[in-house]
Amino acid sequence: MAVRADDIPVPRGRPRLAGRVREWLDQESILGPVFVTPALLLLVLLVAYPFLMALYFAMSNAFIGRPSEFIGIRNFVRLWDSDAFRQTFQNAFVFTGIAVAFKLVFGICLALLLNEQLWFKRFIRGAVLLPWVIPTALSTLGWWWMFNSLYSVVNWTGIAVGFMDPPGPNWLGQKYYAMTAVVTVNVWRGLPFFAITILAGLVAIPRELYEAAEADGAGPVARFWLITLPLLKPVLAIVVLFSTIFTFSDFNIVYVLTRGGPINSTHLFATLSRVVGIDTGRIGEGAAISLYLFPLLVFVVWAQLRFVRKQAY
Amino acid sequence: MEPIRRRRFLTTAAGGLAGILATRVPPARGQQREVSYLCWNNFAPASDKKLAEIGQRFTRDTGIKLKIDHVSHMGPQQAKYASEVQTQAGHDLVEMRMHFPWLYEPQLVDVSDVVGELEKKYGKAISSAYEGAHVNGVWRAVPQYHGMFVATYREDLFKKASLKVPDTWEDLYTVGKELKKMGNPVGIPISQNYDSISTAGPVLWSFGGMEVDKDGKTVRINSPATAQTIEWYKKMFRDCMEPEVLSWSDASNNESIQQGKAGWIHNPVSAYIVAKQRKLVTADGINHHRSLGGPQGRHETDTPRHIGIWKFSKNVEPAKEWIRYLLGKREVYDEYIMSGDAFNLPVYDKLQDHPVLRTDPKYAALRGEGVQYHTYGWPAPPSDKVQLITNTYLLPNMLAKAVTGTSTKDAIAWAEIEMRKILAG
Known part of the structure; x- marks a missing residue:
């Protein structure tokens, strides 16, 4: 019996999405940021944020547990x-x-x-x-x-x-x-x-x-x-x-x-x-x-x- | 039993959650009260075990779960406080030494009600506890216990050499010369540690001096009393001590007398307690005598401890219940004090003649008759500026400069300038 192409069940949704994702990831402009993002997040959270906080503290009259004011380089x-x-x-x-x-x-x-x-x-x-x-x-x-x-x-x-x-x-x-x-x-x-x-x-x-x-x-x-x-x-x-x-x-x-x-x-x-x-x-x-x-x-x-x-x- | 169907489970859970969110009251099962308590590793380890035991009884009697955490004293403790305050998260209760409640004043719950109840029962809190925890008219922590400095000496060596037990700092110079000749020098640290301040303060106060006036603003270090103090230190360093005191840590004087070297040190009774517990050969020979006096009286360093409650705590009332249980029940407080082997002493007037002082005849000196006890920086209120003077060791560094060659005048001038800058900042 001949099988028509229409008779073959085509998986819907997922494969189409997976294919699209694969397509995206094949592009260097997208894959690069994807790989870099976790490291960047870590850097921002563990290095940049504490550093910026320290910078702010250094330019303030901050005292533990009390409100502080910006005092420049005093x-x-x-x-x-x-x-x-x-x-x-x-x-x-x-x-x-x-x-x-x-x-x-x-x-x-x-x-x-x-x-x-x-x-x-x-x-x-x-x-x-x-x-x-x-x-x-x-x-x-x-x-x-x-x-x-x-x-x-x-x-x-x-x-x-x-x-x-x-x-x-x-x-x-x-x-x-x-x-x-x-x-x-x-x-x-x-x-x-x-x-x-x-x-x-x-x-x-x-x-x-x-x-x-x-x-x-x-x-x-x-x-x-x-x-x-x-x-x-x-x-x-x-x-x-x-x-x-x-x-x-x-x-x-x-x-x-x-x-x-x-x-x-x-x-x-x-x-x-x-x-x-x-x-x-x-x-x-x-x-x-x-x-x-x-x-x-x-x-x-x-x-x-x-x-x-x-x-x- | 009919199995719970998914639809029913989801409906019930969603309904319950909506109810909790709407009323903001957790279900009865989630309402178990719990408090966490951060305290330091006590110098008398048996005291920590007793605290844990009392904590279990507290949970049994009140239904409030108590979690006790310990942290090493001094360094890590301060870092822990700072991080808890900055993040507004952590323990409900914290043990605080000396004048810490002044540093963390805006973050601590007013506990005047609890202190009022305790004072009604046991009499007023002793002066050093008041200096440390009563901040700008409000009790920011509840006085818990204290451990004061006292003269610790090798009684056996004194007897052997027929030396008279000193009564004043000048007497100590007289016997100190003999002790050094015997190979058992006096051990007073002159270095960047807190024991150095604990001795320098009483000597300075006994000569009538002070670092900062009681207004907390006027530097008073440049005075004849300071010059007398420095001259006394110079001759002690030259004739009664060894240069090693310039490198000592807080533990060094204890170790020196325990290991049989020092003949006299200034320290709480922990040096003797540890020698006794470890069965050191020097333990029997160690004794204590009353704190030394000077022309302006007999002053001594006291190190009171308090319990504070952070304002960010969501369990203020259960936390107060724990304080009332530990300190407000006489039999529990007695039990706790007794476990400290005279290192932890009660901080309320009517309890000063406590049975713990009769557990060993060598604790008699702890009655402190005629001695005025203070915390660092007295008579200035322990503001952050006064505490910066303490923490940067200006007093011991002034003495260290003087005993290593700087003239008395220059050493005082240096300390005065540094203190003025801190107070002006």
Whole structure:
């Protein structure tokens, strides 16, 4: 029996809709936004909204639980009157400058070491990441015990081997020692990030370049300065950029180790912001403290990304 | 039983929902009352267990479900308050230390009625509780208990060296020199922590000084009394203490006396309670004596705790019922206080000679005869500006500067300028 086309049941509604959706999604102008929207929503909700709120708070006399008024940049101007803030400003640059420099130098050294043919290479590479993986507050608590005046294992060891005179340095009670302590912990924690990222950059450098250089008689130092370092520059720029931002905004290490003392000599923007904004309720001022360096950091980001782009092309 | 058909289920549910929405009264089954209570981890852990036990009895007796949450004291507690107030959501009741009700005044329910009932029964709330929770003529939180600072010393060492128990801050200098020679220095923190303020305040007050006047506007730190205070700290730091006090946290003085190093500290009885609970070898040797005095009297830091109710709470009446149950029933309040092993003391006049003080002869000093108790910043009302002076540690930092080389005059001038700027802001 012949079957007429009209006799075949045609599924109605759904297939037509599905077909239309497929048709839409085939268009790049529609598919692109569909993929980007969830990420964009997350960014708006978790980054843009809190940032705009912080910006508003910073330009208001907001106090927890009370109505607030817009006061322009008065918070930013008035902060300079505070000795604690001026000290914090200085601390942030000293802390970040020294810590990032040490992390960069040690990070390159560690990455070069990890790039060699070592026994238990995978295990060592995994172990190097530990300081980065352990929750900062927890590991800093361990360091606090090591620097604690009553139980300091650092001083105990130093005295035992004759390296220090009893009772040893007052790590957390003297401003230079306290800064040394917080920088040390920050370097210890941030080093894996540098080492592993730089290692990824090292692995990507073609071996042929080294072989050619060796054939031309270049020694290890020359190979490092003329091949490794120039080719690592984009990676280094990115890693320094991220680390500068993370280090400027560090909170846990100082909060657990010194709470900003002695005499505010280790306070950073985040820790002072907490004291003023949360502990005392003045969230307007607290937000201004935490956003103080935002314009500078934006400039740093812009300059470094520009540098990276130049290196890449 | 006839099965419920879909159409009937939908009709009944829609009708019920419409009724609830129209009358705004939930059905009887949904009307179970429930309150949530955020309190800090008590230094006497047995007290938290007792609180949970009392809470269960409260639920049984009143039908109001009570959910108790704990948060670590100081840091996380403040962040939690801030987030609850900003989002207008969270617990109904909150435990507040010292002068927090001043910071959160507009967000706290007026609880004068509850405090009135308690005062009628137990007498007036003690002065420090009044300073902390009575804000601009209104009780913004109900005084719950307090734990005051006291002189804690190694009685065994004092006896061994035939040292006289000090009665004034000057006496402490005399015995402190001997203690340091014995290897058991005095342990008074001079760092960015609250214990540092808890000692610096009483010393300053005992010499007749203050940070800000009682009008809350006039800075009074530049005075001969402050200079005397600084000179006293300088000689104590030089002759009776070790530089480690510049790095101490709130727990360090406790640990120092518990581990057998410090011979004298200024702290609530928690150092002794913990040593006793952990059966430390130093526990037997630790005792307390009356707070020290100076030319202008005998002043001491008190740390009262209060219970506040957030205005955004939808369960204000059940929340008040819980406060009345915990604090208003004498037998329950006694039970709660006893569980704190003298760390939590009652805050009402008629209860000051509480049986908890007789549970250990070493608690005798807590009677505090002749001692005036205050919270930080006294005599200024604890406004946010006065609290910013406290929270930025201007007083201990002034002392830290002075003992590490800054002249007394310059240290005072620095503190005065900083305090003026805060009050002007």
